[in-house]
Amino acid sequence: MQTAPSSNRRIGLWAAISFFVFFAASPFLCMAIMAFKDSADLYRKANNPFFYNLSPTLEHVELLFNDTPYLLFIQNSLLVGIAVVIITLTLAVPAAYALARLTGRWGERAGILIFLVYLVPPTLLFIPMFRIIVALGLRNNLLSLIITYPTITVPFCTWLLMGFFKAIPRELEEAALVDGQHRIGAFLRVIMPLSLPGVISVIVFTFTLTLHEFIYAMTFISSSAQRTISVGIPTELVRGDVFFWQSLLAAAVIIAIPVGLIYNLFLNRLVQGFTMGAVKG
Amino acid sequence: MSVVEIKDVAKQFGDVRAVDGVSLQISTGEFLVILGPSGCGKTTLMRLVAGLEQPSHGEIWIGDRNMNGLPPRMRQIAMVFQSYALYPHMSVYQNIAFPLKAKRQELSKVERDEKVHQAAAMVSIGHLLSRKPRQLSGGERQRVAIARALVTEPMVLLLDEPLSNLDAKLRAAARDELKEFQRRLGITTIFVTHDQVEAMGLGDRIVVMESGKVQQIGTPQAIYDDPDNTFVATFLGSPSMNLLPTDHYELGFRPEHFLPATRVDGSDSIKFTFHVKRVEYLGSDRLLYGFVDGFPETSLTLAKLPISVDDPVEVGSSYEFAVRNLAIKRFDKESGLRWDGGKS
């Protein structure tokens, strides 16, 4: 145990934390400020960009909601995100568990091979993927994204979860078997709760990827009604060489803040999970 | 009546034969200790009984049923693992209730709660029920593991070196406690250890194993006094039995039986001239290192003199020592087996 920090130290600590919080939050702050700026204010170089030199306006936020299918984009993104998270978990969890428990060297080698697949960049793959999507008749269909995103997320998440499963002592699982569980019961009641931080990491990683992925979303979808946020917003709000800055920033910040808050809820569980004593002290 | 019967069981891992033709019968209420050096297959044998491994050959019967092919949950056994394997995400209460939920589904919530409290009280951890395993000391964890194992009232309790993670003092206390629970509950127990003191102190019978094979089965006294072969003779006892090669056999006697000739009844003993090379004082005993006339200087011979034998002993001098004939065992030079058939 450490002794309680002196008040000097505590002040120092808070100063450092405040600095980093401000550092991390300032882009969002700028976005939020600018989203409500009058164009005359924004485009005048002499004006201080961090204050409202003219009174703020809701005009650009209204444009976002009234003149673009913003809510539809959010709905599409959510649909794709949730579907991909579910697919990724159903594929990666059993795969990782099987590979983690494979005895001998083959489990590890297979794990590394799977990880290598993740390193192939989507920029190389989008043309062949496009041909497959066309062949399947899924152009302009959200399904095209729902089936292609797991090609990125499943390998990485399998590899990630393998680490979590390997860290759980086999004896815990065997104890569950002796205590009356089936293999599946032992997995669900003992292995899964202990791997929760890993599962949460998978959810966060996968959902984030589907939110910001651009190339596949751009290539496979061309009708406005099927677009996700990452492509929909720029195509709607960058018209020719005119950027609707305030609306663009409003679109970004409105989606970023709730996502950030939800991830933060998970964060506590993540940290809690990592500090949990497994077998012995 | 035997509760567990192991019939000519073998287990092969690749080209390692971890268990090699073991046959055993364990009777109701018995405390059986499996003793052997590291890697001799003790854990594997226990896992075979638990159903965590399936035998490559042979059969395991528990309570008059052939268990081959049955998973652990169907075997009416409970096990305490070397690491205790407490579920870290559950409280002590939940840990103890966990096997009840799966194995005794007929119990109502109230009955289950009662059983958990009973099991906890039995190992005096009633005050720890709301803690998480990480908030417990090693000794407390062991008790939780035992409570979790006993709560379902299994036919057989399996323990794999449950004391090896405790410090020496706690270990002695835990050993007493364990023996006490076992006697009180009369539960058939198989206990694995590589510690001979633990084995001698706890076991009704001891099974001595080496490289997958049973070397000898018997009460602690029989194993110590009448070893069947040189492995058992030298594995038990500290310091271990002296073995002196003769033309026809190996002559074995324990250091505590090797005493100054004046202290041994002369009519029925064998005398040796003992050259002392080193003396160690161990408080209650003196250990003498040396060799005896007629045998090569390389076959180190030890004598252990209790404090009551206060004859002066000088390093570098030679003395007349003797062993009673009854205390002498003869082993075959080739096979290491007892010559006189284990009865002397």
Ligand SMILES: Nc1ncnc2c1ncn2[C@@H]1O[C@H](COP(=O)(O)OP(=O)(O)OP(=O)(O)O)[C@@H](O)[C@H]1O
């Ligand atoms: N799953 C396995 N795969 C391959 N070999 C194994 C396996 N389990 C055990 N062995 C081998 O079988 C032999 C016996 O192992 P076991 O764990 O039963 O020994 P032990 O007597 O319990 O030893 P210790 O006192 O060190 O725990 C060892 O040589 C070990 O390497």
Ligand SMILES: [Mg+2]
């Ligand atoms: Mg072992």
